[in-house]
Amino acid sequence: xxxxxxxxxxxxxxxxxxxxxxxxxxxxxxxxxxxxxxxxxxxxxxxxxxxxxxxxxxxxxxxxxxxxxxxxxxxxxxxxxxxxxxxxxxxxxxxxxxxxxxxxxxxxxxxxxxxxxxxxxxxxxxxxxxxxxxxxxxxxxxxxxxxxxxxxxxxxxxxxxxxxxxxxxxxxxxxxxxxxxxxxxxxxxxxxxxxxxxxxxxxxxxxxxxxxxxxxxxxxxxxxxxxxxxxxx
Amino acid sequence: xxxxxxxxxxxxxxxxxxxxxxxxxxxxxxxxxxxxxxxxxxxxxxxxxxxxxxxxxxxxxxxxxxxxxxxxxxxxxxxxxxxxxxxxxxxxxxxxxxxxxxxxxxxxxxxxxxxxxxxxxxxxxxxxxxxxxxxxxxxxxxxxxxxxxxxxxxxxxxxxxxxxxxxxxxxxxxxxxxxxxxxxxxxxxxxxxxxxxxxxxxxxxxxxxxxxxxxxxxxxxxxxxxxxxxxxxxxxxxxxxxxxxxxxxxxxxxxxxxxxxxxxxxx
Ligand SMILES: Nc1ncnc2c1ncn2[C@@H]1O[C@H](COP(=O)(O)OP(=O)(O)O)[C@@H](O)[C@H]1O
Ligand SMILES: [Mg+2]
Numbered sequence: 204x205x206x207x208x209x210x211x212x213x214x215x216x217x218x219x220x221x222x223x224x225x226x227x228x229x230x231x232x233x234x235x236x237x238x239x240x241x242x243x244x245x246x247x248x249x250x251x252x253x254x255x256x257x258x259x260x261x262x263x264x265x266x267x268x269x270x271x272x273x274x275x276x277x278x279x280x281x282x283x284x285x286x287x288x289x290x291x292x293x294x295x296x297x298x299x300x301x302x303x304x305x306x307x308x309x310x311x312x313x314x315x316x317x318x319x320x321x322x323x324x325x326x327x328x329x330x331x332x333x334x335x336x337x338x339x340x341x342x343x344x345x346x347x348x349x350x351x352x353x354x355x356x357x358x359x360x361x362x363x364x365x366x367x368x369x370x371x372x373x374x375x376x377x378x379x380x381x382x383x384x385x386x387x388x389x390x391x392x393x394x395x396x397x398x399x400x401x402x403x404x405x406x407x408x409x410x411x412x413x414x415x416x417x418x419x420x421x422x423x424x425x426x427x428x429x430x431x432x433x434x435x436x
Numbered sequence: 437x438x439x440x441x442x443x444x445x446x447x448x449x450x451x452x453x454x455x456x457x458x459x460x461x462x463x464x465x466x467x468x469x470x471x472x473x474x475x476x477x478x479x480x481x482x483x484x485x486x487x488x489x490x491x492x493x494x495x496x497x498x499x500x501x502x503x504x505x506x507x508x509x510x511x512x513x514x515x516x517x518x519x520x521x522x523x524x525x526x527x528x529x530x531x532x533x534x535x536x537x538x539x540x541x542x543x544x545x546x547x548x549x550x551x552x553x554x555x556x557x558x559x560x561x562x563x564x565x566x567x568x569x570x571x572x573x574x575x576x577x578x579x580x581x582x583x584x585x586x587x588x589x590x591x592x593x594x595x596x597x598x599x600x601x602x603x604x605x606x607x608x609x610x611x612x613x614x615x616x617x618x619x620x621x622x623x624x625x626x627x628x629x630x631x632x633x634x635x636x637x638x639x640x641x642x643x644x645x646x647x648x649x650x651x652x653x654x655x656x657x658x659x660x661x662x663x664x665x666x667x668x669x670x671x672x673x674x675x676x677x678x679x680x681x682x683x684x685x686x687x688x689x690x691x692x693x694x695x696x697x698x699x700x701x702x703x
Pocket of ligand 2: 476477598599
């Protein structure tokens, strides 16, 4: 099944435009919601941390440190991936599922097109750009924390900038991007196969999108646990 | 010519095709008819290679499908055009791109050449000025025309149509039927059409295969079908209200003529 994705590839001239279209739909099209959520979640994390720091002995720069850690380690890679399972995943399942129920996939196969390669490969390629989305999410999350911290009067700008540089461990960034990459592949494939192998009519397309969202989320959360256990403990 | 011998196809425990043999002739519109659920679509998809039969052989002008290599199968596929029941146009592409699709995928033709060929077939199916419309912006009849154009754009030797009239009004149905028949003759294709529409049966049924419960119950031409005494055929043919009324009124006329005959004799 996975092998079929890379088997008997589609002509490059056709594939190129498919890939560009998927990048536009799945990656660029998701940037708005990702930016919005990242920015505000970053702000909320900063405020929550500030409100819980009642001990005057703890330096205020800890707010920045905590925001950075939460955003880079979990909120950006995992939380955003769950959002993406809803946004891009449902879109993938319903668009491929609709092609299945309206016999468009049969039409491709009758013509001799490897439908799995034609439909799924471009999505996988598009999702190799997913780490860029998460990098932007991390940046905006920390920005959000900074603005909320400074303008909420919880921490000085200098203290915050100092805090985000405290105890910086490059391996954490590697860990975050490694799991981001894995989640990207899951986001491209699980919803695709749910759409591709579905049966029935329009009603089932809706149901398939829902099941696909649930499964993608469950797998992402589980894989997140496994990777974290393996790499960080 | 497509020859099939003793085809059997099951899904799980249910046998849908129970040993069917027949031939579909070149340059003619061959019909597979039967009630809904009788196995017409499964039969067509088996011919297409979407379903693999458990038993039997299918030969395309002497080439036995199951004995072909992977490459030979692939090249045979490019000789086949298919019109799906719901047209199955790619809804992310406009009319022109839909029709151009097989050319872009399977030929080395370039921009201008592709465009010319696309316009040529669109003109052939009487669809002009719709190149840049999307499938959901045109009527069912126009979608069918696009589907036919896409099926014939690469000069196929074999054309398969699954219920080409479903969802169309009677007038448009006739036009689509005629179009398929004309194109079949012009391109000298072997055309196989699934239908349960009696109008099509009478109009373009040059060769008819009647399926019932996965068995070939009868075969013949549109002239023979009205004369046969096969009970299943008679039931099928006269299942439409219109045909029933026509038949009843014919029988009534018969009765009256007989009565008049009797009256004459009485006097
Ligand atoms: N992919 C499939 N899996 C299981 N059963 C199928 C499949 N396709 C068709 N069938 C069954 O085969 C029978 C014939 O269906 P079909 O060929 O679609 O009939 P029709 O003559 O209306 O086109 C039906 O009972 C249908 O339920
Ligand atoms: Mg059918």
